[in-house]
Amino acid sequence: MENSNQKIRPELEKYYTGPFALLRVAQMKRAWQQKNRRELSWWESTYIPSVFSGLYLTSKHFFHNLNLHICHVVGLRKNERASITYQYPEQPRPLASRLRTRHRLTKREDGSPRCVACMMCETVCPARCIEITAGEHPDPNIEKFPKEFKIDLGKCVYCGFCVEVCPEDAIRMDTGKLDTSEYSRASMIYDKNRLMNE
Numbered sequence: 001m002e003n004s005n006q007k008i009r010p011e012l013e014k015y016y017t018g019p020f021a022l023l024r025v026a027q028m029k030r031a032w033q034q035k036n037r038r039e040l041s042w043w044e045s046t047y048i049p050s051v052f053s054g055l056y057l058t059s060k061h062f063f064h065n066l067n068l069h070i071c072h073v074v075g076l077r078k079n080e081r082a083s084i085t086y087q088y089p090e091q092p093r094p095l096a097s098r099l100r101t102r103h104r105l106t107k108r109e110d111g112s113p114r115c116v117a118c119m120m121c122e123t124v125c126p127a128r129c130i131e132i133t134a135g136e137h138p139d140p141n142i143e144k145f146p147k148e149f150k151i152d153l154g155k156c157v158y159c160g161f162c163v164e165v166c167p168e169d170a171i172r173m174d175t176g177k178l179d180t181s182e183y184s185r186a187s188m189i190y191d192k193n194r195l196m197n198e
């Protein structure tokens with residue numbers, strides 16, 4: 001006769017196999033923990049122990065940090081980094097020089113865009129967020145120029161492929177600006193003028 005384990009085995013196998021098996025096991029464990037959570041004691045339900053535990057942890061970090069800053073002032077423990085607070089947005093956090101930030105179009109000496117509308121960046125862009133309209137350049141030495149150049153920063157994934165692929169060094173991601181918040185999706189689309197001057 002089949003025992004109860006054998007009966008539920010096919011049911012369990014559904015959970016423990018397949019691509020999301022580990023995730024399902026984690027979900028089941030969390031559900032079990034929530035269901036079997038013990039009741040709070042009277043003392044715990046006043047939340048006084050939790051408040052003091054939180055205060056203790058915060059104070060521990062505060063005094064540890066204060067101690068480090070004092071040590072740095074007198075030239076001690078220089079190799080241990082102390083935490084600091086940036087007064088953002090007035091004081092932005094320093095960014096790594098290699099970080100890919102908002103795009104800009106570089107200019108020639110006469111102020112026109114260096115871009116020759118070769119469409120390589122538009123082609124390589126995985127997010128399909130670059131849109132270029134090419135035009136004939138008045139200078140016969142330059143074949144084309146971008147009549148319009150738009151990047152939808154709401155779709156951009158900041159992969160940097162457009163910068164890598166550009167043969168003219170016409171597009172860069174070195175403005176150091178990351179806070180591109182706007183009030184509408186339409187204003188997330190940066191046109192040529194904004195990309196050259198903002």
Ligand code: SF4
Binds near residue numbers: 125127157159160
């Ligand atoms: S950074 Fe990547 S996603 Fe953004 S515009 Fe360039 S190629 Fe497209």
Ligand code: SF4
Binds near residue numbers: 116121162168171
């Ligand atoms: S930005 Fe560079 S890659 Fe893109 S169209 Fe202009 S020249 Fe070509």
